[in-house]
Amino acid sequence: MAINFGNENLTLTQMRTFVGELADLDIGFDANDDISTDLVNGFIKEGFQKIVALSQRFPYYQATYSFVTTANQLSYSSFTRNIPSGNVQTSITDIQSIIAVVNNTDMGNSLIYIDQAIAEATWVGTSDQANIPAYFSIWGNLLNLWPRPNDAYTITVRAFRKPFLTWFTDQSTAIDIDPQMQLPLVNYVMARIFQFQEDTEMAREYMSSFERAVAVIQGQLTAPSSNRQLIMSGGLTPTASYAWWNNTQGMRVIPGPYGIAL
Numbered sequence: 001m002a003i004n005f006g007n008e009n010l011t012l013t014q015m016r017t018f019v020g021e022l023a024d025l026d027i028g029f030d031a032n033d034d035i036s037t038d039l040v041n042g043f044i045k046e047g048f049q050k051i052v053a054l055s056q057r058f059p060y061y062q063a064t065y066s067f068v069t070t071a072n073q074l075s076y077s078s079f080t081r082n083i084p085s086g087n088v089q090t091s092i093t094d095i096q097s098i099i100a101v102v103n104n105t106d107m108g109n110s111l112i113y114i115d116q117a118i119a120e121a122t123w124v125g126t127s128d129q130a131n132i133p134a135y136f137s138i139w140g141n142l143l144n145l146w147p148r149p150n151d152a153y154t155i156t157v158r159a160f161r162k163p164f165l166t167w168f169t170d171q172s173t174a175i176d177i178d179p180q181m182q183l184p185l186v187n188y189v190m191a192r193i194f195q196f197q198e199d200t201e202m203a204r205e206y207m208s209s210f211e212r213a214v215a216v217i218q219g220q221l222t223a224p225s226s227n228r229q230l231i232m233s234g235g236l237t238p239t240a241s242y243a244w245w246n247n248t249q250g251m252r253v254i255p256g257p258y259g260i261a262l
Contacts (some may be wrong), residue, residue, distance in 0.1 A: 009174035009182055012167055016040050037195065044175075045168055046211075047188030051181050052163045054218050056097045060178035065090070065157040069149040071106050072130050079157060092141050098159045101136045101143070105153040111136045113143070119146045141178040178221065184213035 001101040010018065016037065020027040052058070065079035081088045102109040109132070116139040123129075123146055130150035138143045144158070167173040177185065191206035 009177060009179055011174055012041065012044060012171045015044055015175060015182075015186070015189070015244070019186060019193070021045075023190060023193055025193070035196065039196070040189065040193070041168070043079065043189045043192040044185070045165075046162075046192070047174065047185045048177060050188065051185060051214055054214065054220050057160050058178055058218075058221055060221075061096065061160045061163065062161055063095075063161040064158060065095075067153060067155050067157070069133070069153045071151055071152075072148055074146075074148040075144050077142050081161070082114060092138075092143060094162055095157075096160045096162045098138060098143070099146075100156075100158045100159060102156045102158075103133060103153050104156055106132075109134065113137070114146060116144065119144065123147055123225075126217075178217075180217050180221070181214065184210050184217065187213065 016027055016035055019025075019040060027033060027035055027037055027040050029037055038249040058127050060082075063081055064083040065081050067079045067232040069074055069076070077092045079092065080092045081094075100151060103109050111133055112135050114135040119135065119137045129147060131147040132151075132178075133145035133147065133149050133153065133155075135146040137146065145155075164176040167175045175182065175185075187206045191203045191210060194200075194203035194206060
């Protein structure tokens with residue numbers, strides 16, 4: 001069977017077939033088979049989970065979401081995923097890590113993350129008045145906007161989504177992993193197969209290849225962008241070094257009780 005190692009990831013069936021050819025093993029449910037399909041599937045899933053657990057911020061899982069606020073509604077859990085898969089309804093439980101929340105209405109403003117307890121202590125009693133949201137918090141699988149919106153605002157959320165596991169039950173779906181990681185995943189499965197066969201030397205070699213490969217690829221995928229070096233300290237950023245009302249140098253402060261200079 002020809003295996004396509006192009007940009008598309010392998011499906012579970014393709015991965016299992018390739019591993020069987022590489023190890024020269026019969027994989028199936030028959031008593032005469034060398035190893036069971038379920039066991040190899042388990043090794044593939046195990047290796048997949050080990051890889052995605054290395055970082056919450058693999059670029060492959062970057063996603064952009066949007067939703068529209070409702071006046072006087074504080075909490076939101078349902079969004080539309082716009083990138084990369086088009087407009088798909090999704091939940092906050094599908095999000096691994098929120099990077100930015102932006103209000104795109106009326107020239108927009110970037111919301112600042114605030115601790116839930118501090119927000120609840122600030123917007124309480126007579127201070128809990130609806131207004132343009134300037135802060136956000138996350139608690140109990142809810143995205144909370146502070147102060148609660150006084151109108152309908154279009155909000156953009158940039159985040160890293162959780163990896164999908166639909167490929168494990170729908171074997172026509174590609175394994176949800178960065179294409180660069182699919183061959184290291186093969187090495188992991190091979191290591192586990194040889195471990196199962198009690199061939200410790202071959203298991204060690206394949207596992208060593210897996211660990212070296214994922215370390216190199218993870219470093220490359222999560223490195224700072226080469227067109228802008230990582231800034232360790234000091235100075236204003238280029239986009240915030242000028243006040244927005246004129247071209248004079250200055251600092252702008254986000255309104256609110258915890259205004260932050262940018």
